[in-house]
Amino acid sequence: MSLEPLTDCSRFKGECEKILFRYQSNNFTTTVIRSATVCGYAPRQRLDLVGSDVKITNVKSDDNRSYHISSEKIRNILNFKSIFTVKEAIHDLKKAFQNNLLPNSLYDEKYFNIKKMQSIKLS
Secondary structure: OOOOOOOHHHHHHHHHHHHOOOOOOOOEOOOOOOOOOOOOOOOOOOOOOOOOOOOOOOOOOOOOOOOOOOOHHHHHHHHHOOOHHHHHHHHHHHHHHHOOOOOOOOOOHHOOOOHHHHHHOOO
């Protein structure tokens, strides 16, 4: 699957992958995992990418803003298969909100990468 970065962030991540692959050797194996955005609860959740009233719909799309992922390579090479579904991840997030595990989630900069980078003067 070829990269088609749409933002500076994704372009820089792609460039970093190229640099890392230069260090591939018999003594050092380089593996890049591009995990999907929706993965369930995490203590430092990326809430700048989460919407409300989520409805799961599978639709074919050639829109570059849509996530096009394939787990075929990691399944074929590492024999890895996820045991969780997107639906389970959404329920996990719902439970985290209900249990107040994401306090001040609409305002705290730790949940927003751009805000955090700006506050520590990275951007």
